[in-house]
Amino acid sequence: MIELKYVDKRYPSSNALLYVNNLTIHTGEVVGILGDNGSGKTTLLKAIMGIGEIQSGEVKIDGKPVTEQYERMAFITEEGSFLPDMTPRKYGQFLADFFPRFDQTHYTELIEAYELPSDRRIKTFSKGQKIKLEICAGLAKKADYLIMDEPFVGKDIFSRRDSLKRMISGLTGDETVLLTTHLIDEIENVIDRAIIVHKGLIRTDIYVDDMREQGLSLADVMLEARKKSPSPSIHWPN
Numbered sequence: 001m002i003e004l005k006y007v008d009k010r011y012p013s014s015n016a017l018l019y020v021n022n023l024t025i026h027t028g029e030v031v032g033i034l035g036d037n038g039s040g041k042t043t044l045l046k047a048i049m050g051i052g053e054i055q056s057g058e059v060k061i062d063g064k065p066v067t068e069q070y071e072r073m074a075f076i077t078e079e080g081s082f083l084p085d086m087t088p089r090k091y092g093q094f095l096a097d098f099f100p101r102f103d104q105t106h107y108t109e110l111i112e113a114y115e116l117p118s119d120r121r122i123k124t125f126s127k128g129q130k131i132k133l134e135i136c137a138g139l140a141k142k143a144d145y146l147i148m149d150e151p152f153v154g155k156d157i158f159s160r161r162d163s164l165k166r167m168i169s170g171l172t173g174d175e176t177v178l179l180t181t182h183l184i185d186e187i188e189n190v191i192d193r194a195i196i197v198h199k200g201l202i203r204t205d206i207y208v209d210d211m212r213e214q215g216l217s218l219a220d221v222m223l224e225a226r227k228k229s230p231s232p233s234i235h236w237p238n
C-alpha cells in the first residue's frame with residue numbers, strides 16, 4: 001500500500017507545486033496518473049519514490065519510508081537509471097549486483113523479445129529503445145511496486161500495444177502499478193483507477209468500473225477534472 005499524507009512539494013526555481021492531502025493506493029491496483037503537460041504527474045511519482053525533498057508531509061510504502069523499500073520498487077522513466085556507456089548485457093550484470101531479486105534470465109528474454117541489441121552501448125539507442133530497456137530492467141527486478149513515467153514515450157503505435165501486452169503479461173497480478181501517460185485510449189482497458197492531476201492538485205480519483213457505470217470515458221473525466229475547482233476539504237499548508 002502506498003500512502004501519502006499532506007505532501008507538499010515546491011520547486012525553488014519555479015512557482016509550481018504539488019499538494020496531496022491524502023492518497024492511498026492499495027496493493028495490486030493498476031493506477032493511471034493522468035493530466036496535462038506540467039500538471040505534476042512526474043512530480044507525484046518522484047515524491048513517491050523519494051526523489052528530491054518534499055517540503056512537508058509523509059509518504060509510506062507498506063507503512064515504511066520509501067528509502068527502506070527500494071528493493072521492492074522499480075522506477076521506470078525515460079531519464080533511465082542506466083549508465084550510457086554500458087551495454088544492456090553489462091547493465092543486467094550491474095542490476096543483478098544491486099537488486100537481490102533481479103531475474104537475469106527474464107531480463108535476457110525481455111531484451112530479446114524487444115529486439116534490443118544486447119552488446120551495443122546504450123547511449124546509441126533511440127528514445128523508444130531506451131525506455132524499452134528500462135521496462136526490461138524494471139520487470140526483471142520483480143518489484144512489488146512498478147512506478148512508470150511515460151512508458152510509451154518515443155514508441156510507435158504497434159510498439160506501444162506490444163509493449164503494453166508484454167508489460168501486463170510479465171506481471172503476476174500482485175504488483176501495484178502506477179503509470180503516467182498521455183495515451184488515454186491505450187490504457188483505458190488496462191487501469192483499475194484513474195487519478196487526474198491538474199495544476200498540482202488531484203482533481204479526480206475514480207475507479208474505471210465506476211466511471212463506466214456513469215457512462216463516462218477517460219477523456220470525459222479528464223475534461224471535467226480541468227473545470228473542477230480544488231476540493232474544499234483540502235488543508236493548505238501554512
Ligand SMILES: Nc1ncnc2c1ncn2[C@@H]1O[C@H](COP(=O)(O)OP(=O)(O)OP(=O)(O)O)[C@@H](O)[C@H]1O
Pocket residue numbers: 011012013014016017035036037038039040041042043044
Ligand atoms: N526541477 C524542477 N525545477 C523547477 N520546476 C520544475 C522542476 N521539475 C518540474 N517542474 C515544474 O513543475 C510542474 C510539474 O512538472 P511535472 O514534470 O511534474 O509535470 P508532468 O505532469 O509530469 O508533465 P508532462 O506531462 O509534460 O511530463 C511544471 O510546471 C514544471 O515546469
